[in-house]
Amino acid sequence: MTQVAEPRPADAASTAESIGHWIGGQRVAGTSGRSGSIWNPATGALARQVDFASVGDVDRAVAAAAAAFPAWRALSLSRRTEILFRIRNLVDAHRGELAALLTAEHGKVPADALGEIARGIENLEFACGVPQLLKGGFSEQVSTGVDVYQIRQPLGVVAGITPFNFPAMVPIWMFGNALACGNTFVLKPSEKDPSASLRLAELLTEAGVPDGVFNVVQGDKVAVDRLLEHPDVAALSFVGSTPIARHIYETGTRHGKRVQALGGAKNHMVVLPDADVEMAADAAVSAGYGSSGERCMAISVVVAVGDVGDALVSAISSRLPKIRVGPGSDASSEMGPLITREHRDRVAGYLDSGAAQGARVVVDGRLDPTFGGEGFFLGASLIDGVRPDMDCYLDEIFGPVLGVVRVDTYAEALALVNDNPFGNGTAIFTRDGGAARQFQFDCHVGMVGINVPIPVPVAYYSFGGWKASLFGDTHMYGPEGINFYTRAKVVTARWPDPGTSHVDLGFPRTR
Numbered sequence: 001m002t003q004v005a006e007p008r009p010a011d012a013a014s015t016a017e018s019i020g021h022w023i024g025g026q027r028v029a030g031t032s033g034r035s036g037s038i039w040n041p042a043t044g045a046l047a048r049q050v051d052f053a054s055v056g057d058v059d060r061a062v063a064a065a066a067a068a069f070p071a072w073r074a075l076s077l078s079r080r081t082e083i084l085f086r087i088r089n090l091v092d093a094h095r096g097e098l099a100a101l102l103t104a105e106h107g108k109v110p111a112d113a114l115g116e117i118a119r120g121i122e123n124l125e126f127a128c129g130v131p132q133l134l135k136g137g138f139s140e141q142v143s144t145g146v147d148v149y150q151i152r153q154p155l156g157v158v159a160g161i162t163p164f165n166f167p168a169m170v171p172i173w174m175f176g177n178a179l180a181c182g183n184t185f186v187l188k189p190s191e192k193d194p195s196a197s198l199r200l201a202e203l204l205t206e207a208g209v210p211d212g213v214f215n216v217v218q219g220d221k222v223a224v225d226r227l228l229e230h231p232d233v234a235a236l237s238f239v240g241s242t243p244i245a246r247h248i249y250e251t252g253t254r255h256g257k258r259v260q261a262l263g264g265a266k267n268h269m270v271v272l273p274d275a276d277v278e279m280a281a282d283a284a285v286s287a288g289y290g291s292s293g294e295r296c297m298a299i300s301v302v303v304a305v306g307d308v309g310d311a312l313v314s315a316i317s318s319r320l321p322k323i324r325v326g327p328g329s330d331a332s333s334e335m336g337p338l339i340t341r342e343h344r345d346r347v348a349g350y351l352d353s354g355a356a357q358g359a360r361v362v363v364d365g366r367l368d369p370t371f372g373g374e375g376f377f378l379g380a381s382l383i384d385g386v387r388p389d390m391d392c393y394l395d396e397i398f399g400p401v402l403g404v405v406r407v408d409t410y411a412e413a414l415a416l417v418n419d420n421p422f423g424n425g426t427a428i429f430t431r432d433g434g435a436a437r438q439f440q441f442d443c444h445v446g447m448v449g450i451n452v453p454i455p456v457p458v459a460y461y462s463f464g465g466w467k468a469s470l471f472g473d474t475h476m477y478g479p480e481g482i483n484f485y486t487r488a489k490v491v492t493a494r495w496p497d498p499g500t501s502h503v504d505l506g507f508p509r510t511r
């Protein structure tokens, strides 16, 4: 969770490169005198500083977006689509460069960073279909000589506030559809890895997006709170942790804005006794430790049902020493560092609290040779015998610490999933189609995998959890994204012969 930044110390300001904002089609330095540090998580070195926007900086970005809105909205759909295709192609052409920025500031290894860009490109491809997506309905002759049709129109200036763990993909989730629908956009990316946002802004300009249509303000709570209350911001999309998502939803809606706020997660993977244990173990390891567990769709808890527990824990733990932990600059690395030293230490703390509360640490990632160096590394860790009252179960760990809860029955596994306050993703591993279908029917979770551990929907469905994982009515991207970034207008029209006109004070009837 971000704190309001301190004024920048003079020595850091003089040595580190400074990342500023993107307003009205150009890079703009901050004016607040406040900034944050960006670390290279693989080395622990201070890499650059990021300017934190003042209220005035945010107001300038919103003013630029508001000024650009009438012309962008009025552009023909085919011209907007042409620009979207160019954005898609430029992001594709620069995918290696963008991925390198993610590796440098987030720490994720290149294969993972390239995967993030690839999923973002799929969202841009969906947005390229906007002429089809914005087609409304038309009903002829609803009454004599009367037709009715619905059109969807953009909202105006919309804002996006995004988390550190997907510095390119989550902004694309938002701005692809928002711009396609004719809105202008102000992005407030994570202050921990902001460089990809500025490179994306440059690519959008190169693609032909007019100045002011897409803006970026860097910063912390000051910038976010100004966006939440700014009278010219019509809607806000947020992705991040649950306490901030709740704050965004409550404050934004109080100020009359449309808000979708996606929060944290605690994703359970239920393994039934009939599952293929080796396949389930591969899936648990891939989904638990990919991106060092810093994914909102990461598997955090394995629920072993019946007698599958011993074999499953043994199969998972046998895979962990083979995971190559290291910096993204080493082509053999499979798992990179965590985002900050403080976060790494907090994650490692669950190994101590888990043990103290009666669980068994099967694999301790602090024994990995990368732990204890300058980089923010923690090896893959496994805790067995986790109970629902333990801190390692109650909290979203957001790191490479996977817990195993053992239960006797499917009903107990389902109760665990449904009693959890989060409802982002879940998965079931089984060879029994009937059991899988029952789970899909029963579980209170927004995204469900059947023998698929990370069921992130493709771009033409929508992404979102239930319960404390989403505040608002609309999921993100896909068809629900188009709905979120537009509002419907229904037109009732007739072209009568003036000679038939007369006064009728009765309520309009259709028959």
Ligand code: NAD
Binding pocket: 001, 002, 003, 161, 162, 163, 164, 165, 166, 188, 189, 190, 191, 219, 220, 221, 224, 225, 239, 240, 241, 242, 244, 245, 247, 262, 263, 264, 265, 295, 296, 396, 398, 424, 465, 469
């Ligand atoms: P975060 O909530 O700390 O920050 C998210 C954004 O909110 C950032 O831009 C940050 O600057 C801003 N912010 C932070 N504190 C704020 C405050 N007090 N007031 C106003 N704005 C504030 O989240 P994070 O650590 O960057 O990302 C990790 C979290 O995001 C995890 O909880 C993860 O589950 C969640 N996440 C959810 C999804 C999803 O789709 N549900 C996807 C990715 C990440």
